[in-house]
Amino acid sequence: MENYNPKKLERKWQGIWEKEDVFQAKNKSKKLKFYVLVEFPYPSGEGLHVGHCRSYIGLDVVARKRRMEGFNVLFPMGWDAFGLPTENYAIKTGIHPKIATRKNTAYFKRQQKGLGLSFDWFREINTTDPAYYKWTQWIFLQLFKNGLAYKAKIPINWCPACKIGLANEEVVDAKCERCGAGVVRKEKEQWLLKITNYAERLIQDLDLVDYSERVKVSQNEWIGKSEGTEIEFRIMNQELRITVFTTRPDTLFGCTYLVLAPEHPIIENLKSQISNFKFVEQYIKESKKKIEKERISEAEEKTGIELKGIKAINPVNGREIPIFVADYVLMQYGTGAIMAVPAHDQRDFDFAKKYNLAIIEVIKPKNFEHNFSEGAYEGEGILVNSRRFEGMKSEDARERIGEWLARQNVAEKVVHYKLRDWIFSRQRYWGEPIPLVFCENCAVKIKNQRAKIKNNEFSIGELQNPGWIAVPEKDLPVKLPLVGDYKPTEKGESPLAKIKNWVNTKCPKCKGPAERETDVMPNWAGSNWYYLAYTMPRIQKSKSKNQKYIWDKNKIKYWLPVDWYNGGMEHTNLHLLYSRFIYKFLWDVGAVPKEIGPEPYKKRTSHGMILGEGGIKMSKSKGNVINPETVVKEYGADTMRVYEMFMGPFEQMIPWDTKGAIGAKRFLEKVWRLQNKVNQKSKRNKFRLRASKNQNLESLIHKTIKKVGEDIESLKLNTAVSSLMILTNELDKQKEIPLILYSYFLILLSPFAPHLTEELWFRVGFKGLCCQQKWPKYDSKLIKEEKITLIIQINGKVRDKIGVEADIPEDEAKKIALSQEKVLKWTKDKKIKKTIFIPRKLINFVI
RNA sequence: GCCGGGGUGGUGAAACUGGAAAACACGAUGGAUUCAAAAUCCAUUGCUCGCAAGAGCUUGAGGGUUCAACUCCCUCCCUCGGCACCA
Numbered sequence: 001m002e003n004y005n006p007k008k009l010e011r012k013w014q015g016i017w018e019k020e021d022v023f024q025a026k027n028k029s030k031k032l033k034f035y036v037l038v039e040f041p042y043p044s045g046e047g048l049h050v051g052h053c054r055s056y057i058g059l060d061v062v063a064r065k066r067r068m069e070g071f072n073v074l075f076p077m078g079w080d081a082f083g084l085p086t087e088n089y090a091i092k093t094g095i096h097p098k099i100a101t102r103k104n105t106a107y108f109k110r111q112q113k114g115l116g117l118s119f120d121w122f123r124e125i126n127t128t129d130p131a132y133y134k135w136t137q138w139i140f141l142q143l144f145k146n147g148l149a150y151k152a153k154i155p156i157n158w159c160p161a162c163k164i165g166l167a168n169e170e171v172v173d174a175k176c177e178r179c180g181a182g183v184v185r186k187e188k189e190q191w192l193l194k195i196t197n198y199a200e201r202l203i204q205d206l207d208l209v210d211y212s213e214r215v216k217v218s219q220n221e222w223i224g225k226s227e228g229t230e231i232e233f234r235i236m237n238q239e240l241r242i243t244v245f246t247t248r249p250d251t252l253f254g255c256t257y258l259v260l261a262p263e264h265p266i267i268e269n270l271k272s273q274i275s276n277f278k279f280v281e282q283y284i285k286e287s288k289k290k291i292e293k294e295r296i297s298e299a300e301e302k303t304g305i306e307l308k309g310i311k312a313i314n315p316v317n318g319r320e321i322p323i324f325v326a327d328y329v330l331m332q333y334g335t336g337a338i339m340a341v342p343a344h345d346q347r348d349f350d351f352a353k354k355y356n357l358a359i360i361e362v363i364k365p366k367n368f369e370h371n372f373s374e375g376a377y378e379g380e381g382i383l384v385n386s387r388r389f390e391g392m393k394s395e396d397a398r399e400r401i402g403e404w405l406a407r408q409n410v411a412e413k414v415v416h417y418k419l420r421d422w423i424f425s426r427q428r429y430w431g432e433p434i435p436l437v438f439c440e441n442c443a444v445k446i447k448n449q450r451a452k453i454k455n456n457e458f459s460i461g462e463l464q465n466p467g468w469i470a471v472p473e474k475d476l477p478v479k480l481p482l483v484g485d486y487k488p489t490e491k492g493e494s495p496l497a498k499i500k501n502w503v504n505t506k507c508p509k510c511k512g513p514a515e516r517e518t519d520v521m522p523n524w525a526g527s528n529w530y531y532l533a534y535t536m537p538r539i540q541k542s543k544s545k546n547q548k549y550i551w552d553k554n555k556i557k558y559w560l561p562v563d564w565y566n567g568g569m570e571h572t573n574l575h576l577l578y579s580r581f582i583y584k585f586l587w588d589v590g591a592v593p594k595e596i597g598p599e600p601y602k603k604r605t606s607h608g609m610i611l612g613e614g615g616i617k618m619s620k621s622k623g624n625v626i627n628p629e630t631v632v633k634e635y636g637a638d639t640m641r642v643y644e645m646f647m648g649p650f651e652q653m654i655p656w657d658t659k660g661a662i663g664a665k666r667f668l669e670k671v672w673r674l675q676n677k678v679n680q681k682s683k684r685n686k687f688r689l690r691a692s693k694n695q696n697l698e699s700l701i702h703k704t705i706k707k708v709g710e711d712i713e714s715l716k717l718n719t720a721v722s723s724l725m726i727l728t729n730e731l732d733k734q735k736e737i738p739l740i741l742y743s744y745f746l747i748l749l750s751p752f753a754p755h756l757t758e759e760l761w762f763r764v765g766f767k768g769l770c771c772q773q774k775w776p777k778y779d780s781k782l783i784k785e786e787k788i789t790l791i792i793q794i795n796g797k798v799r800d801k802i803g804v805e806a807d808i809p810e811d812e813a814k815k816i817a818l819s820q821e822k823v824l825k826w827t828k829d830k831k832i833k834k835t836i837f838i839p840r841k842l843i844n845f846v847i
Numbered sequence: 848g849c850c851g852g853g854g855u856g857g858u859g860a861a862a863c864u865g866g867a868a869a870a871c872a873c874g875a876u877g878g879a880u881u882c883a884a885a886a887u888c889c890a891u892u893g894c895u896c897g898c899a900a901g902a903g904c905u906u907g908a909g910g911g912u913u914c915a916a917c918u919c920c921c922u923c924c925c926u927c928g929g930c931a932c933c934a
Binding site for chain 2: 217327673
């Protein structure tokens with residue numbers, strides 16, 4: 001027997017699998033379908049990370065098991081290739097992102113293939129492929145036509161040095177990540193998607209899916225639903241009103257001032273009434289300069305300024321109260337204005353103390369006196385100083401006061417969400433062009449002659465965004481033009497704005513001159529719907545013609561929903577939420593069949609991060625990055641696979657340990673050596689061997705079938721591997737391994753170490769491929785052991801153990817136990833007060 | 848501050864419907880094999896006392912429930928992750 005040579009045999013079997021299309025999902029099949037999805041990677045220049053591998057290998061184990069269980073499995077892979085790093089690389093080196101992407105994806109693919117992952121490469125996708133992003137653009141157009149996309153001026157993070165808009169992730173400590181300049185807020189026109197329309201359903205439908213609790217909690221919090229009341233405050237001698245949002249209308253009698261967010265539009269309208277407007281203006285200007293992150297870090301020190309010359313009126317008691325502007329109130333949440341109740345809200349309390357404002361207690365705790373030197377009392381209690389609501393429980397008053405004000409038309413129950421509309425444009429190059437043009441003629445027509453416009457002449461989106469006209473679907477994709485210079489313009493526009501002959505075009509409606517939108521979509525756009533793309537058939541009429549994807553509802557209906565989706569915890573708030581939203585929209589407009597249901601992913605799991613050796617995060621700067629390719633080269637793919645599954649709980653963060661990989665290698669070498677012990681003659685023997693000698697082994701095999709099967713289902717892959725190690729150690733002790741037992745063993749191991757098991761399967765002379773065998777079923781009768789070790793405890797402490805028949809009756813067990821020498825030592829001269837007998841486990845004497 | 852995960856040997860961890868704590872690995876020590884090394888095999892390996900038989904202690908800390916607690920309850924500490932002036 002030659003030595004275990006993973007390099008040679010892994011290449012061999014990868015070749016055979018590929019040649020025989022073993023992992024290709026069938027579009028027509030009598031088998032039940034099973035769709036296993038792992039997040040497709042962003043193909044960076046650094047290549048695959050060991051963390052990627054964890055997700056791929058884990059779900060590869062699942063996919064392989066499902067195939068062996070007889071399912072038609074779809075386990076695809078692709079490239080989420082639009083994005084900033086490639087673009088920045090282009091700016092630095094002048095190498096076109098397309099070229100860099102091609103190189104990177106080839107590298108990633110080579111590494112993935114080298115791991116023996118059972119992806120269906122016939123369905124490979126790439127978000128930067130025009131055939132692919134044609135549909136990304138098409139989805140955007142559907143959103144636009146249905147009124148879910150709109151352009152608005154909103155504040156963004158702006159780097160004055162780079163002259164570029166930054167994503168939140170690119171802002172570190174209020175500074176530009178790249179140049180270190182201070183980031184400011186700047187108003188910019190951006191496309192937004194109305195994800196907030198779906199907030200309620202995105203919460204509700206979490207009940208329909210099997211996501212881990214932490215994912216559900218996280219999504220829920222991100223959406224941030226809050227039920228409360230909006231209350232209108234009159235302003236003295238003014239027509240204008242201020243509407244506030246509160247969840248505690250029961251404290252309204254304790255409201256002693258109002259606070260507006262600095263961006264609140266009413267301030268501008270009250271300009272002439274505000275006697276100290278100069279100072280107010282100054283304050284607003286200062287606070288605008290701060291970006292959001294800075295505001296938060298100053299949470300302890302609240303600042304603000306009173307609007308002198310105007311007063312608001314508390315609707316419950318007619319009291320005149322001052323109005324402040326303070327940046328502890330956020331424009332983006334609620335109404336951008338609050339009623340301040342310093343006695344019962346800590347933030348208001350701090351503010352009131354600083355500016356010497358009245359603090360009126362209106363809720364008294366039931367069983368104790370609240371000490372206001374400690375701060376505000378935010379709990380429930382009994383109303384005081386509240387006129388007709390005096391003595392009422394705060395929980396009840398919450399409803400009553402709201403109703404009472406509602407009858408006077410100054411209050412309304414409302415629901416608010418933290419979730420904001422989704423900023424969907426980037427002033428960049430390497431992304432999907434937004435397929436819209438701006439037409440001045442049409443803009444004028446829509447604005448000025450609304451009445452004359454015929455039905456269906458313009459879509460909802462076109463009417464809502466005057467001048468913005470959709471590119472006709474037949475003209476998709478709007479291809480990203482080649483440029484030589486990837487830097488944004490002086491004004492911070494996309495580099496596309498510089499290509500005049502691309503920008504200048506004809507309006508598809510009026511045929512007049514028009515300009516293309518030069519913003520591109522964010523990198524989420526391509527990953528919003530990619531799981532659908534894997535189901536889509538492609539056609540290519542000739543070599544010279546470009547490939548096309550067909551939106552085939554039947555195929556979507558067959559494969560969706562995704563049965564099992566695994567990805568990083570870092571994507572639960574954005575990608576997962578965004579793609580659920582886009583799916584729901586497509587489902588609403590009938591682009592995906594109704595039968596599938598309102599959710600795209602049935603089950604979602606998350607793998608833990610892999611840290612560098614010693615528990616610190618892997619990073620290029622620390623030089624502790626482990627390249628999976630080196631591991632594969634040195635130890636083999638199967639070792640890499642087994643180690644990554646064995647290293648610890650799948651969902652948990654874990655440090656890399658090369659020594660552990662060596663352990664995995666040793667295990668596989670042991671497995672390799674077992675082939676010498678296989679008894680070829682035992683082929684004819686039935687699995688159920690009469691020889692009592694092998695009963696334990698038989699029982700162990702069945703236990704392992706059960707354990708490995710169940711562990712894979714719950715992603716306890718570490719204990720699955722460990723039980724295979726136990727079995728291997730046991731097989732190693734045998735003089736001879738019956739062939740049939742050996743075949744079961746190889747099948748169980750094959751999802752983890754597919755190359756090795758394939759080779760051994762072949763060497764022993766079994767027919768077919770190991771990875772195409774039927775997954776074995778265990779016999780529960782064989783798992784039950786006939787003899788067990790009964791634990792004898794005295795006062796709960798283990799004192800002895802005896803080997804007995806498994807179903808020994810209590811009185812007999814008691815008799816034997818009490819006659820044991822070690823037990824007698826403890827029970828001598830003592831009275832047994834109580835005996836607890838747990839069949840198959842233990843007997844406990846209380847003395 | 849709030850929410851969620853977690854705290855078990857020298858290390859990664861296992862056991863969690865309450866029933867032998869430390870499975871399986873890594874590392875370490877000793878031995879076999881070898882001219883030697885690697886590889887492999889065998890033995891030991893939670894801590895303390897003891898020559899030993901054995902005894903006691905041990906799952907972040909403290910308390911409780913129970914015949915029996917890593918597991919359930921209460922109080923607290925630490926740590927990782929998320930959210931955060933959200934009204």
